Each structure stands twice: as structure tokens, then as C-alpha cells.
Amino acid sequence: MLVLLAEDTSDAPGGGKDHLRDGDRSRRPPDAAVTAVVTAVVKKVWTNVRPLVANEPSDPPGALAWARLAPILVGTPLYGRSRVLHRILGALLVVGGLVAVTLGVASATVWRTSPTVTATTSTVAADSSESSATLLTTAPGVLDLVDDTVALTATSPNGGDVVVAVGRTADVAGWVGSDPLVTVDGLTTWDRLSTSASTGAPARASSAAAPDPRGSDMWLQEVEGTGSASLRMSDVPAGTTVLVAGVGDDAELPTLALTWDRTVTTPYLWPLVLVGLVLVVAGAVVLAVGRARVRSRRARAAVRRPSDAPQGATATMTRRELREHADRIQREGGKGKGRRPDPAPERAPVAEAPAETVAIQVPEETRGAADAWRRRWNVPARIPPTGTEDLPDVAPQPVAAPVRTTVPQPPARTRASVRAAQTTAQTPAPQQPTRGAGHAPAPTVVWSPLRPDPQSTPNDTQDGGRA
Amino acid sequence: MSPRPTPSTARPTARRARAGALALTAALATGAVLAGCSDPVPTPGAAAAPTTGADLTVDQETAVLGKIGSVLDVADRKRDPKALESRLTGPALAMRTSELTVAKVKKSDADVTDLPTQVQAIVVPSTPGWPRAALAVSSPPQSDEPPRLMVMRQAGARDDYQLWGWVRLFPGTTMPKFATAEQGAENLASDDTSLLWAPRTVVTRYLDVVQKGSKSKYADQFGSDAYRSTVAAAAKSWTSNADFKKADGSYSMSLSAGKWLVASRTEDGGAVVFAGVTQKEKIAAEKGAKITAPNSTQRALMGKDSPTNELDVVYRVVVAVHVPAKGATGAAAKPTVLGVEQVPVSVSAG
Numbered sequence: 001m002l003v004l005l006a007e008d009t010s011d012a013p014g015g016g017k018d019h020l021r022d023g024d025r026s027r028r029p030p031d032a033a034v035t036a037v038v039t040a041v042v043k044k045v046w047t048n049v050r051p052l053v054a055n056e057p058s059d060p061p062g063a064l065a066w067a068r069l070a071p072i073l074v075g076t077p078l079y080g081r082s083r084v085l086h087r088i089l090g091a092l093l094v095v096g097g098l099v100a101v102t103l104g105v106a107s108a109t110v111w112r113t114s115p116t117v118t119a120t121t122s123t124v125a126a127d128s129s130e131s132s133a134t135l136l137t138t139a140p141g142v143l144d145l146v147d148d149t150v151a152l153t154a155t156s157p158n159g160g161d162v163v164v165a166v167g168r169t170a171d172v173a174g175w176v177g178s179d180p181l182v183t184v185d186g187l188t189t190w191d192r193l194s195t196s197a198s199t200g201a202p203a204r205a206s207s208a209a210a211p212d213p214r215g216s217d218m219w220l221q222e223v224e225g226t227g228s229a230s231l232r233m234s235d236v237p238a239g240t241t242v243l244v245a246g247v248g249d250d251a252e253l254p255t256l257a258l259t260w261d262r263t264v265t266t267p268y269l270w271p272l273v274l275v276g277l278v279l280v281v282a283g284a285v286v287l288a289v290g291r292a293r294v295r296s297r298r299a300r301a302a303v304r305r306p307s308d309a310p311q312g313a314t315a316t317m318t319r320r321e322l323r324e325h326a327d328r329i330q331r332e333g334g335k336g337k338g339r340r341p342d343p344a345p346e347r348a349p350v351a352e353a354p355a356e357t358v359a360i361q362v363p364e365e366t367r368g369a370a371d372a373w374r375r376r377w378n379v380p381a382r383i384p385p386t387g388t389e390d391l392p393d394v395a396p397q398p399v400a401a402p403v404r405t406t407v408p409q410p411p412a413r414t415r416a417s418v419r420a421a422q423t424t425a426q427t428p429a430p431q432q433p434t435r436g437a438g439h440a441p442a443p444t445v446v447w448s449p450l451r452p453d454p455q456s457t458p459n460d461t462q463d464g465g466r467a
Numbered sequence: 468m469s470p471r472p473t474p475s476t477a478r479p480t481a482r483r484a485r486a487g488a489l490a491l492t493a494a495l496a497t498g499a500v501l502a503g504c505s506d507p508v509p510t511p512g513a514a515a516a517p518t519t520g521a522d523l524t525v526d527q528e529t530a531v532l533g534k535i536g537s538v539l540d541v542a543d544r545k546r547d548p549k550a551l552e553s554r555l556t557g558p559a560l561a562m563r564t565s566e567l568t569v570a571k572v573k574k575s576d577a578d579v580t581d582l583p584t585q586v587q588a589i590v591v592p593s594t595p596g597w598p599r600a601a602l603a604v605s606s607p608p609q610s611d612e613p614p615r616l617m618v619m620r621q622a623g624a625r626d627d628y629q630l631w632g633w634v635r636l637f638p639g640t641t642m643p644k645f646a647t648a649e650q651g652a653e654n655l656a657s658d659d660t661s662l663l664w665a666p667r668t669v670v671t672r673y674l675d676v677v678q679k680g681s682k683s684k685y686a687d688q689f690g691s692d693a694y695r696s697t698v699a700a701a702a703k704s705w706t707s708n709a710d711f712k713k714a715d716g717s718y719s720m721s722l723s724a725g726k727w728l729v730a731s732r733t734e735d736g737g738a739v740v741f742a743g744v745t746q747k748e749k750i751a752a753e754k755g756a757k758i759t760a761p762n763s764t765q766r767a768l769m770g771k772d773s774p775t776n777e778l779d780v781v782y783r784v785v786v787a788v789h790v791p792a793k794g795a796t797g798a799a800a801k802p803t804v805l806g807v808e809q810v811p812v813s814v815s816a817g
Contacts, residue, residue: 084482092486099494141511170595171522174624187508217531217621217628220524239520 036373086290093283097276104272113264117146119193120257121184123157133180133197134210134251136244137172142184142193143236146260150236154244154254155228161248162229165213166221169241175218176243179211182253193258210251213243299330521591521651523628528589528601531619531628536584539563539630543579546571556620556629557727558743558783562810565768565783572767580808581608582615582633588642590731593651598622600631600654600729602739604642613638616787616806618729618741631729632743632785634806637693642805643733643789655730655738662738662790666730669790669802670742674722694786694807698746704761705750714752714776721747722784736792739805744784746809751777751817760814768814777817784809 121136136154143150154162167175181198188194214224220240223229224247231242246254374380523531535554542550548564555563566579583605590602598620605615613636620631636642645652657667664672672685677695680686689695698720705711705718725743732738750758756776760766765780787805 088482088486091483092490095486095490099490103494139511145509145511168522171624174597177624186511190508211625215627216625217523217527217534218624220527 039377040373083290083294086286090283090285090287090290093279093286095283097279097281097283100272100276100279102276104269104276107272108266108269112266115261115264116259117190117262118257118259119187119189119191121182121193121195121255123255133182133253134246135176135179136182136184136195136253136256137176138184138242138256139186140169140239140241142186143233143240143242143258145187145258146262148236149232149234149261151259152231152233152242152244153228153257153259154230155257156246156254157252158250159227160246160251161224161226162254163212163214163222163224163243163245163247164229164231165216165219165223165243165245166231166233166240167216167219167243169239171218172241172243175213175216176211184256184258193256210247211245212247213245214247219243300326521593521649522599523591523601523651525589525591525648528591528603528619528628529586531601532584532586532603532617535619535628535630536582539582539584542567543576554627554629555631556622557631558725558785559630559632561783561812562632562785562808565810565812569764569767572770573763578764580615580633580635580810581612582617582630583608586617587614588645589648590645591648591651592654592731593646594654597624597626598654598727600731600741601628602645602652602731604636613806615808616642618785620729632741632808634741634785634787634808636806637804640803640805643735643737643739645731645733653732655732657728657730659730659738661736661793662730663793663795663800663802664790666728666738666740666790669740669788670724670728670744670786673786673788673802673804674724674744678720678722688801689804690801692804692807694784694804694809697809701748711752714756716750716752716756716758719749721749723747730790733789735795737790737795740788740790742786742788744786746782746784748780748782749777750780758816765811765814768811769816772814772816775816779813779815779817780811781813782809783812 152164154164156162165172182195183198185194185196213219214222221231221233223231233242244254244256246252538550538554542548542563546567548567551560551563551567562580569578570576584603585606586603587606588604592599592601600621601619603617603619605617607614615633616636617633618631619628621628655662655666658665662669672683673689676683676685676689677698680695680699702718702720705716708716711718723745725745727743729741730738731741752758754776757774758776758778759774760769760778760780785808787807789803789805791799791802
């Protein structure tokens, strides 16, 4: 959410919206705003936490550390590392979201349990009493085990006649009498019915004709067939059971298959799909914000093209006027090519070269929302250069090693030099009045876009707030 | 100074490959978990209490009556008693066989009792065991004929329901109410003690009354009915015959009830008892007399036998008596004969 907050700094300390107009936002560096907001929030938190912390109250060290870290955490592309983080984070979110959506859809389609349950009795007779039995019945409660409607299919192993009769449990038991009987007790797995043979029943002599239940007055329903017989029953009344008999010559115990419908729910579908969509949207937002930053930076680079800026004309403009000027240029010009992964350090205007940056003098009496906190925290304003790699007429020159020591003041007045002269108490963060490049040995060094000065990273962070 | 390599150009492919592998593994693992989750198999609930109630539905009994009716039709058309054996038993089989024999001889269906299987009331049994008896009251066959109360019996679980007997309801009789078709009428044992008299006792006493008439001990327990009148009239017709008296004729009659009784519980707690009775008449005269059968039916049954001085007539009779429950008082505390059917089945010369 800090990414989004970067676009809205209306709650920056000092209030007032004079300097924050919609038109300015496109060019205001987001990371500066982010740092502003973060630092403001941290300041507020600090003032509340101060009594609990036995520290110097006036200088919240954590705040500046926050201000330094915040841009990295929110993916402000100071350097290439953060931008890649941005892209990876966005890509991961999108991929994760797509995976979640796929899983949700799969759980409802491919991995959905079958809505039909079919269970059959085993075709192998377990013992001798079962092997001579030709009668099979169901225990109470088996027919409506899964659902009220059941489809019965009895199949004869040798293709003989099969009879399926539905009758009252007492009638079926009375009819079977003492003949060997196999009873279906329930389900062992979703595919298999468990059976048990009647105990103590004398094995039927193989020569005796198989008992034939066809035509009895007691049956409520009766179906017969050669090879197999099927019956569909709905809302089986209590006390009703089924008698399956293999009849005729060489009758064998039929196998029984019961088929029910069942309701299958897909509880994972919508949660996973919604979570996945949220992740995809979040990842897209992260990616888009990263790209938007780059684009806006390129736009600023186009604005800062030396050919576009009238030399010296902007030297004495206020920041607002400079912004308006840059807007105009941007509209007339085009976007810059390439990307700047990070803002250039503040550089002094070169006397003879066209100014890539403009030193803005912030008078002390200036009252502005964006400036008040700068004065409070001694954070220098800075306008980064954009698109300076497409400045063919300026040859990059080697940059000297960064120097931490105080450097003699350059002839031109930079904001940094002004500030250095004005302020005495400095924050512990290393303060470099000048960017490493260019000021130590010679005043003509141009900031090199290809290699940001690592030394100035903390400085950047410190100064890095966009106005 | 060399440009510092930016992470964006260094290892994005490897990082993305790792991310992709991670995502794939996560997907597979989740899929395995989701697919492996399976519902437990249901088990049947405890066995429901054994249901008491009707052994037959009304539709089933109607189907049974239809089958009986078709058998009767076939036998009636062919006047062949052999076709009856699948669906008739007991007294009904004997009676019907006799009727069809007579019809064949006389070439007339006048003696064949009209047994419509269109019924106006059905009483289903509710006996858990066997034998079971179901009742049915037929529609009046013709305007002047009374309805028949039929009894169908299932001897065992593997037997069909067969017509065991029927009675013609006496005119003016009110059939007692039975339980609803969902509940069924219970079949009582012949020594059931919940009635005023046990079923066997009722039959014995009734036959005693029929036999002895008003001289019977139980004469006041039973009202007069058509069967008693018929029996008395038959006896009188012989004994008051002048020629018979001159020939020293004697007339005797015996009644014996069959082994099997049907007692179906009525709604008032009583029961209707059906009994099969064999009535034997022995008509004898002095030597040299010739006694011929009194009517054409018996003559047809006699067949080619030439008359001698003795005539043995056997009737099969079915009686239906309503017995009130034990503890009934007042006028309702008396058994009522609902109907009787009497058919001569054999006439032979001594």
C-alpha cells in the first residue's frame, strides 16, 4: 500500500496543497513522496513512542533510517536491485494467483469426486456355503445407504436367468427359509459391497433346483432377465428389502451392483479463485506501478534534454515554474529512451555545459508543505536528472573516487553549499555537500549515468525525497 | 570503473526458474492433498424395528383376486376342475370341483356359484408368520344374490394365495368393520383367549346348535339363521315323508369341523371365525327300498350309481361367525352367524 500512498502526499506535514497540484504529480519523483510520507508517519509514531524511549527526543534516528529504507521496501527503484525485486514480486504474485485459480478450477472439475457411486459384490465366493447359495439379499438400510434412489443390477456369472424381487423383509426371510443365503451388509469401500453368508444353512444339493421366487404374491416388485436384471428404486420404505436369485439350470449366485447419485460439493472453488484473482490483481498492480515509475522517469529525462531547456532561462525560476516549464517541454517533446534505474546525485551546474540539473535555492522564508519537512529534517531538495544517457553531446568523463572529506566550495553556489553554510548541526548520516563525482578534483565532471556513485547512496536516500 | 552489474541483468532467469519450480511444487502438493481427501464410506444405520402391518397391499390383494378370478373363468368355461388346482384349496376347491362336475353333467351353469372377483371390501392380513388369510367381500353378483365373503389363504411363504372358501352373506347381515388396509387384520389362533369364546369353541358350539336345534345347550347363544333352517327343513322333509316313514326310513346327519380355522380380528376387538365343515347325511330305509337323490344336483353327483336303500350325501360347508371380544356385554355379547355356504360334493348309494 505504500506504493499507492506515494501518489498522495496530501497529508504531508505542514498541510496545505499549494504546491501539490495534480499536474505536478506526474513529475514529482515518487520515491521522494514515499519517503516524505513514511518519514511523516514515522515522526508521528515517534512522538507517541518518545516517552517510552530514553533517547534524544529531538532526533529520531529511526525515522531517517526508515526514510532510507522505505523506498527500498516499497520497491522504489533506486538501483537495479529494487527494480528487480519489484518485478519478481509482481511476477510471483501473478504466478501464485494463476496457480490458485487453476487449483480452484481443478478442484471443481478434474479432481471433483464422482457424483455417482457404484458398488458391487465380489465375484469370488468366499466359502462353500456361499458357493452353493443362489440367493442374495440386502440388509436393512443398505438400499438407501448413499441416496434415496438406487439402481440395482444383478448379473449372473454364467449368463443364466436372474430374478430381482422386492418384498418386505419378513416376507423375504420367510421365503428364503433355511436355504443358503448371502446378505449384503454395507460398503467396505466406495466400490465394494461387503457380504456375509448365512451360517448354519445346509448346503443346497447341487442337483436340487434352485429356489425360484418368480411369481410369488408377496413381492412388491419383480424383475427378471437373462444374464442380468436391473431395477431402480426410489424412497425405499422401511422394512423393504431385495431378493436376488439366480434361477434355472446351473444357477449361480448373481453379483449385485448398487448405484447411487450423491451430491458433491466444491468448497475450494470460489475461495481459491477469489484468492487467485486478488493475487493476480495485486501482482499486476505491482508490475504496473514499477513500469509507471520508469515511464515517468523517462518522461522527466525527456524534459531535461539540454536541447529543450533554454539555457539559463530556468536558472532563476521557482520550482513550480520549473515544473510547469518541464511539463510544457514534455508535452512538446517526446519521452526519453531507456530507463534510469535511479536518480542521479545532485550535481552542480556546470558553467559552460548546459545544466542537467538545476540548483534550486529554497529561501528560508519559503513556506511550502514539501519544504517544511525538509527544513525540519535537513533533507535537501533535489531534482534528479532523467534520461541523461541520451545526451550524446556530453561525453561521460571518468569520475573520481568519492571523497568523504569536506571539499572546498565550488565557485557556483549549489543548494548543498548553501545548506552547508547555513546549517551547523548535521545528522549522523554522512553529509556530502557535493556529489562524489565532479566536485572533488575538477568542477567539469558530469555526473555519469552509467555508474551511480555507491558512496552517495546514503546521501541519496537522505536527499532523495522528491520535492 | 566498471559499471556495477545490475541485478536485473544478472540472474533474473534463474530466479524466475526457481520461482516457477516453487509454484509448481506447491501446486502439485496442494493437488495431491485435495485429491487424496476422500469421504468416509457410510455405514447402514441400525436395523429398523420389525414392521408390523399389512402383509399385502390392497393392490397386491387385488392382483391375487384377479389371478383367482382368471383361474375360475378358465375352469368355468371348460367346466374342467383341473384348472382350479393352482388357485383353489380346501373347501373351495372341493365345492367348486363338485359344481363344475354337476355343470358338466347337467350341461348347465345353474349350480355354479357366481364368484365375482370384483370386490367391494378388502381385508389384508397382518400376520408375521404363515399361514395367512386375507378376506374380500365381493360385489353383489346379481341384484337378488347376496355378496360373497371370500377367504384366501397362503399356506406357506413359498405358496401362493389360494381361495380357501366363501360364504354367502345372510340377507340383512351387517358386516363388522375390520382394521384399515394399512394395518391389516390379525389372524388369530384357534385357541385365542381374547374373544368371548375361543374360535374353536365357537365353531363347536355352533355345530352343536345346528345339530340339535333348540335342544342344544347353546341354543340361546345363537340366533336362528338360514343354515339352521335349511338343515332342519331337510331333516324334516325326509322324516315327514309318508313313504319314507312307511319304509322305516331314518335320517341322520353329522357335522364335523375341519382342522384349520381362520379368525380375523375385527375393529371392535372381536373376530370373524371361518370354519370348514363336513356335513354328512345318511338316509336309510328298509331293505329293498330305493332312495333317489332329492334333486337334480344330487342326482348328477350320484352319476351312474343306481339307487339303493341307503343314500349318503356329503356336503362341504363353510360357516362364518362373528364373535365379540371378551368382556362384551349386553346384546352385543352374542356371536352372530354372518353367512354359510353349503355345496353337496358327493352322493353315493349306500
